[in-house]
Amino acid sequence: MDLKDKVALVTGGGTGIGRATSLAxxxxxxxxxxxYSRxxxxxxxTVQLIMNKGGRAIAIQADVxxxxxxxExxxxxxxxxxxxxxxxxxxxxxxxxxxxxxEAATEEVWDELYNVNVKGMYYCARAVASFMKTNQQxxxxxxxxxxGQTGLGSSLPYAVSKAAVHGLTKSLARALAPDIRVNCVVPGAVSTRWWAGREEQMKRLAPHLLLQRISTPEDIATLICAALEQEAMTGQIITVDSGQTL
Structure with a gap:
């Protein structure tokens, strides 16, 4: 798919990977x-950065x-x-x-993470699907x-929610074919505000990665755009992690 003049919705698009993807x-x-939510x-x-370069963008609030x-x-x-x-x-x-x-992984924590990380993605996909099907692409x-691949992460419910996202991707790819392609980009450690306060931990991790570098939001955004453009691919889980999981 040629992205020129296409309309893109990026959830959580104001910061980190979302901002880099919006700009890309x-x-x-x-x-x-x-x-954005908050x-x-x-x-x-982010919208201003896009408009300053002659692009078209709007900011829109919704809790996914x-x-x-x-x-709405x-x-x-x-x-x-x-x-x-x-x-x-x-x-x-x-x-x-x-x-x-x-015991710290309470019902509230499970519900909060699953509601945003899994059900939120499903709600967004469902809401846009009819327009994409009308366009036949x-x-x-x-x-x-x-x-979601290693079982490790910031918390057990988070890791499980991301494994669910990988499964959701494959199920949506089946449900929405042939008009809509659905893929999943799987980052490893990325230098975003999620690492705020843990910069030293990030510096210690980098030398142990095969490529000896922590991914940037721009690295991830480039792959996201490539997955959107690649018309012969759907249902794929694509890892970009500087060799972290190899």
Missing amino acids: LAERGAYVAVN SKTDADE SRDQEVR MVRQVVEQFGTIDVLVNNASITRHIPFDDL GAIVNLGSIA
């Missing part, structure tokens, strides 16, 4: 709807864990740009909980995590 899509000529200032800044808010967001994007061709399901949250502290990229 705009550079390729896409019109970008930058979703980070309005960051989303507005709430189906009605997702449907999609309605507003279509009202503004006419359709939606591309969805990047980037919005995710975590809680930092020691793996051996099973569309592309979705979900953001997974190596936590």
Whole structure:
């Protein structure tokens, strides 16, 4: 898919990988709807960065864990740009909980992470699917995590939620074919605000990676765009982690 003049919705698009992806899509000529839940200032800044380079973008608020808010967001994007061709399901949250502290992984934590990380991606895919099917083409990229492959991560519920995202990707690829392609990009450690306060840990990790570097948000954004453009691929789980899981 040529991304020029396509309409893209990026959830959690104001910061980190989401911002890098929003900018990368705009550079390729896409019109970008930058979703945010609470980070309005960051989303507005992302939109301004795109517009400063002559692109078209809007910031739009919605909590992806709430189906009605997702449907209203999609309605507003279509009202503004006419359709939606591309969805990047980037919005995710975590809680930092020691793996051996099973009691800390409460029902509230499980519900919160699953509602955003898994059900939120499903709600967004469902809400855009009818427009993509009408156009007889569309592309979705979900953001997974190596936590979903290794079982390790910031918390046990987070790792399990990301494994579910990988499974969701394959099921959606089957459900939405042939008109809509669905793939999953799986980052390892990425230099984003998730590492705030743990910079020393990140520096210690880098030399142990095969490529001896921590991925940047721009690294991940480049692969997301490639997955959106690749018309012969669906249902794939693509890892980009500097060799961390090899």
